[in-house]
Amino acid sequence: MGSKKKIYEPLVGPHMEQALVLCDEIMTGMKKFKKDIHFLDSNQLFENKYSKALLLIANKIDELNFHIRQLMDPKSIYFNILRLALLSIGNLPNIFIITAHYIDPKQKHKRLLNQNAFAYEYAVAKQNIQYTSEILNNVTNGDPSCRCLIKPTLGRKLR
Numbered sequence: 001m002g003s004k005k006k007i008y009e010p011l012v013g014p015h016m017e018q019a020l021v022l023c024d025e026i027m028t029g030m031k032k033f034k035k036d037i038h039f040l041d042s043n044q045l046f047e048n049k050y051s052k053a054l055l056l057i058a059n060k061i062d063e064l065n066f067h068i069r070q071l072m073d074p075k076s077i078y079f080n081i082l083r084l085a086l087l088s089i090g091n092l093p094n095i096f097i098i099t100a101h102y103i104d105p106k107q108k109h110k111r112l113l114n115q116n117a118f119a120y121e122y123a124v125a126k127q128n129i130q131y132t133s134e135i136l137n138n139v140t141n142g143d144p145s146c147r148c149l150i151k152p153t154l155g156r157k158l159r
Contacts, residue, residue: 010142011071011078019067020140022060023133029057030126042112046105054100058093064132065089077144085135088128095121 072082102111
């Protein structure tokens with residue numbers, strides 16, 4: 001009848017390791033892209049390297065999504081917390097894919113990048129990736145609850 005915390009068997013394996021590595025790579029890729037475009041005007045972003053960098057970030061987020069899906073088992077104690085992680089990154093690649101489409105120099109219809117709107121979407125993506133990384137770290141340590149984690153509230157709602 002004590003208040004001892006139950007320790008569950010941690011979820012480990014190649015998918016978990018790759019998911020943690022991808023979280024770090026996504027964060028460093030996002031920081032590098034933000035640093036590269038910090039002092040540029042919107043009309044200076046119509047270069048192939050910026051659209052490729054955004055598509056690379058979107059590809060890594062899709063791969064992270066795949067690895068989290070591989071970790072999910074409906075009968076596992078970690079199902080709900082991994083479902084939250086999956087919900088938080090589910091639509092994130094769309095931000096980067098659409099932005100990459102509009103700044104691609106090969107496209108006929110180009111659109112200037114609104115720095116304020118992109119900064120907001122970037123902040124949402126950053127918070128959701130950090131939240132997913134915290135969830136994966138908790139699961140790696142054997143903690144199936146997410147009570148101590150702060151859910152990102154800047155963007156869309158999590159169900």
